[in-house]
Amino acid sequence: MKGSIVNIVCQFVKLGFQFLYFTIAAKMLGADKFGLWASVSALCNILSPLIILGIGPCIIKVHASDKDFSLFRSYYYLGALLLAIGTLVLTPVAALLYKTNYSTVALVLIAELFVFRQIELLSQMYLAKGNKLAFSLFPVAFIVFKLLIVFVVFWWGGSDDFIYVNFISSLVFILPVMCWEELRSVKSNLKLQFQKAIHMMREAVYFSLATTAKTVYTDSDKVILGAANNLRDVANYNIAYKLISLVFVPVSAVLSIQAPTLYHLGSLENKAALREKIKRLIALCVAMSSLIGIGIIIFLPIILSFFGDEYANAKNMVYLLLPAPIIMSIHYVFADGITAMGYQKLRAYMSIITAVLNAVLGLVFIPMYGVAGAVGITLFSETLLLVLFSSVYMSKLKKKYVEH
Template sequence: MTVNLKGFRKNVMGLLAGQLTRLGLQAAYFVVLARMLGTAEYGAFAAALALAALVAPFSSLGANAIMVRNVSRNAAVASAEWLRALGYSVVVGLLLALGVTALTDLIAPPEVSYLTIFQVVIADVIGVKLVELAGMLWQALGRTRALIILPAVINACRLGAATVVMLMAPDIGLENWCTAYLVVTMPIAMAAVLVTTLKLGRAKAGFQLRWSDVREGMLFSIAGSAQNVYNDIDKAMLGRLSSVTSAGLYSAAYRVIDMAYAPIRAVAAAAYPHFFREGERGLYAAMHLTRKIAPLVLGLGALAAVGAFLAAPIAPLLLGADYAEAVDLIRLLALLIVLRAASYLAADTLTGCGRQGFRTLAQVGAALVNVGLNLIIIPTWSVYGAATVTLVCEGLLALVLWSHIWWVLRREKSGRGRRRLTKSRYRRRAGRRTGNRSHEPAEADKNPPLSVSS
């Protein structure tokens, strides 16, 4: 199967439009929330969000990634895969919320209460994940609209809630804001679940707890959690090892960088199912897709990094004078966009061709290095130490992943590897034989399913 580039570009443009809409809503929500809470309470809120992000990948035990893989390859299993992923997400998500809340005194800054943690974790680990799950399912089925609309709806509702609260009760306090955060999120999640379940109809197979799926899914969960560790653990650690004000400054700068990454996220979402389809035939096949999208991904990353660096002085004008120090942090973290783009290409290439185990191992290693360095550096260098550690770990991860791909390709080319699908054989299987310039793609390749993350 070859990738229909015209259809792929159309898919990317649709998702990019959705990402830009989401980006505008996120930016407005971020400005309102940062002004309303101030640096200290915003830092405490960011620490709670970071803790939720650490456990969120375990909410479905990796059933979401397995669902995308299986449905991308066979749409007939959509109902059963949805039911299984939904069951895992609700049950495990609730257990995680209770577990994280019980550990609040050990892992959260002193300014964060039990109720704050519980509400944020329920909203993000169950509510947001259910919305993402519905979007991922429809994307795997070739319908991108849900993946575009649902995240935008959540951000629009949160923006509306934050705006109303800032105008009517500006001194609401962190705990009460988290209650509003939960109340806004859960109805959207329940609506997404209900509509998706009704549209899919009854599954041919009932919900089953399959330990083989749990074991495989745990690789995806551990990889996702490790990624969130080196993305978010520094915010929680700053709140405990430095101050919630430092956490607020760093979180504000990081949010700007994350929003600048939105165009690359659109390409990643569009390419995700294609990596599974192409990678079914081995690493050479997955790399065929990677080579096609790499110029776009790295080009967007470079433009976004330059844009973030140049636009950094605008941050305190929008957020308030308390965030003046965020300018230097944004400029320091701008390089992260390019590094993350490079590691994303390598990571999804490995996942698509069935090498999730190495990806997981590399991400866990990067997470452990991140935590260890932050424990040493944050007490002395505070936010600048955390930013430097983030850059080092992302660069290290990209280097390790690409080195592994280079090593595997050399083994395959020499014939010593287990997967011996060479580039020429891949081309023959794709229908591009030497001298056959008039080759017509198979019907399934003419109209491939549209393709596919926080």
Template sequence: MRRHTAVLLAGQIGRIALQGLYFVVLARTLGAAHYGASAAVLALVSMLLPFSSLGTILLLVRNVAQQPATAAVQWANCVTLVLVSGTTLAVLLALAGRWVAPAATSVAVIAAVGITDLVLARVTEAAGAVFHAQEHMHWSALVPVLLQAARLLGLAALVLGPWTVDLTSWAVSYAVSTALVCLALTVLVLRRLGWSPPQLARYRQEWRTGLLFSVGMASTTVYNDVDKAMLGRFATLEATGIYSAAYRVVDMSYAPVRSLLGAASPAMWRAGADGSVTAVAAVARARLLRPAAAYCLLGTVGMFGAADLVPALLGDSFTESVPALRALSFLLIVKGCHYVIGDTLTCAGAQGARTVVQVAVAVLNVGLCLLLIPTHGWQGAVLVSLVCDGLLAVGLGAILAHRLRRERSRPAPTTVDYAGTTAAS
């Protein structure tokens, strides 16, 4: 566990460093307004991401962790469904762009970002999921680093070259760099697993679980990203850039907890093979609770104290990101709570209950955004994020506590020993 966590954390640190540099260069190059437009488009696309794979990436991790021999088939099914579903969603988003994207954002930009994130990046993520399920954590950690490195090189070529840096040229560099990594990793996975035709009959047997995964992840992206999309539509692009910059810092700061969850997930899936919440919670408590809690507390204090550095890194147009980051820094603690609890429920086969809470919070989030963002801008978005993530943590915690009490209250099964006496097993 320590070795896997260290490997994944090293990968996350590398990804964060590259992503942070990409973020700084892009924000300084485009300015708050144009950066806000790019953030709004990315937020729109991210809300469709869970449905671009129809839950097959998480199914791949679960099934390969429990049945390693199915890896080639799981990979083939996942890629097939991503190509079909992701392409369809990208086309639909491009057609609807004039009504949902920020004004004056071209269809070409929306289409390029849509194909990149809904198809190319998802195939890349599926490749990483194969390595993760097989507990080849060094490869799993390397995949996001390669992706961010390629994107940074593409942006550097754009900034240093003779091209005009605008939303269109950025979208092209974003797509081309992601495509190169996707192609390389696809070849690598095929060489490791061999070729297998898709067997979609397998997916038909578990599509309901895949749908629950998709809806749950969609709810997560709604309450993570709908505020940015609505800021771009109902407020100013400057407000979108200010809020998105602060939120990006919080998201990058969450990476170590993401590494802990990733390292523990194969063991948690195995512990929950028979649906025991108690067994999964024991793994989470032993491997996640203390380090995650300690990091979230320290990270919150660090972000709150270092918020004044944001304008120095991104430029004077991001001055108002300082109070936004200080308020959002408390999200790190809340996110740590609800992701650890939520993943415990998921690995124990309680994804349905988790999804119900996530959907309810997502609906509340949209309603509050519609109420507060048009009148209060990024301040309203900050308040909505804190309230909704807090309610999510409380709701999931209540479900976990209820399920643990229910399992502990069940009578222990009995067995008969060789002498004919009955004993609790």
């Protein structure tokens, strides 16, 4: 639990710095260009799990049991290679989708896809190795470094192009880290074993599909709004989503740290410990989400005042979206319980079905109703996942009890 507390604190610190970073971006870019950045970033969120093939979550699950770290170097470089290819392929597609120049899209994609996803991958590898402190602090160091670069550049009268500065600061951070990881791997005599890593990644495909499904129903609305040229709506909607994400921070932190424990309990024949663990996690996660949600409502007018009049519409969007993270606090715990019992494929299938339904509804209703349609579809999707995951969890848990 100590690791969970540290991770929660780090998550809040990270989001605090991210809030400051996005405030600066929103101020400097203006609503329309900030909306473009947010929409392209949402596209990265949707496609990155498919591009990277769920390597990170698979590493955590595999190495939680056998403690074999010999493939880490292969996993990391395979992930970096896939991200580089994905960035090259996605650049012309995104430029055509958003009707903007290639250079702007390329700068956003390199920073938000190639670099940021490597930060996530490295963090997951640190967790798999048991280094919970590095897992918690590494993303914080990344956002703090970018903030410092932004302040230095603009304080000394450098470039006023925020997208360019974001791109440069991201590259300057990740390149030394890549060199450091390579030196550590060479020193430890870890050989590249791409063939073995690819073979072990078969299970990772299901993690990838489940994660992609999750990002489809959390980010497809921003992509559709952006593609429909409602970039100002995307900007306000993104601000609302960033604030709402605060509600889910403690849940995400706790579940990330508790993942190895859940996998261990799920592998035991007696599921009583897993059942009790899931009950405690649900109670804890709902309580934390509710408290954070109340805090956001109280301080919302003050928070939005930092962004300016262009983002005033985000206020009502926050109120409408607030139930979503509380619902997520429940169904994510049930979903992790399903995975812990070995039903990752079933979890992926349910997530995919929900994601497809979400995307179809989004394509129909978001162009017609804009933000109102996006909010309605989001709440519907989260509720549907709660019903599906809770039902399957109860059914599979009962089946395990009957078997043993």
